[in-house]
């Protein structure tokens with residue numbers, strides 16, 4: 157058996173133990189299998205398919221808040237918390253602090269590719285327009301230096317992507333658009349406070365930002381995912397990632 161087959165077999169055994177069958181969306185295995193082939197279908201053997209909470213995950217409250225997502229779905233968030241604290245300490249406006257706090261939620265909870273755009277869409281209905289805008293464009297600004305605020309092209313990117321990596325035309329285009337925008341500096345300050353190598357010994361508690369979140373994030377009364385906002389379905393999918401439909 158290959159590593160992938162072994163992982164799939166273990167997964168299959170685990171899903172057999174659940175009373176409902178959990179299925180994987182295409183994106184879970186994208187890159188590991190030929191996307192022109194149909195997804196393998198689990199053998200139901202009379203069992204039902206999952207249409208809600210996945211028992212392998214910590215259960216979210218019925219009306220989840222942003223803080224619940226940090227605690228139960230967003231993996232290690234220390235990078236964002238440290239960035240937000242750094243912004244706060246530097247005396248940056250609160251919009252920048254909250255943007256730093258949220259800027260990488262797509263990576264920690266949803267999807268890595270195009271993370272700035274996904275994160276912006278997730279939070280857009282609930283934060284000031286400028287905050288969502290800044291999160292969207294930090295994706296492109298990360299690749300371009302700005303001497304005026306001491307921001308250099310990250311050394312880490314040379315290691316990660318190679319010395320010869322050039323941002324693609326859509327990134328270059330969005331960088332140019334952001335550069336000329338009135339909110340440029342809000343987005344730029346995310347990159348300035350975005351820590352590449354954060355201190356593993358510094359622990360920042362989410363409680364430090366309770367008031368900032370309260371003032372800047374419009375928590376829907378129905379719970380994130382159950383309101384009628386344009387991104388509610390995205391929060392719902394993070395909550396219930398293995399629903400059959």
Ligand SMILES: [Fe+2]
Nearest residue numbers: 259260271294
């Ligand atoms: Fe980022």
Ligand SMILES: [Fe+2]
Nearest residue numbers: 259260350351
């Ligand atoms: Fe970041």
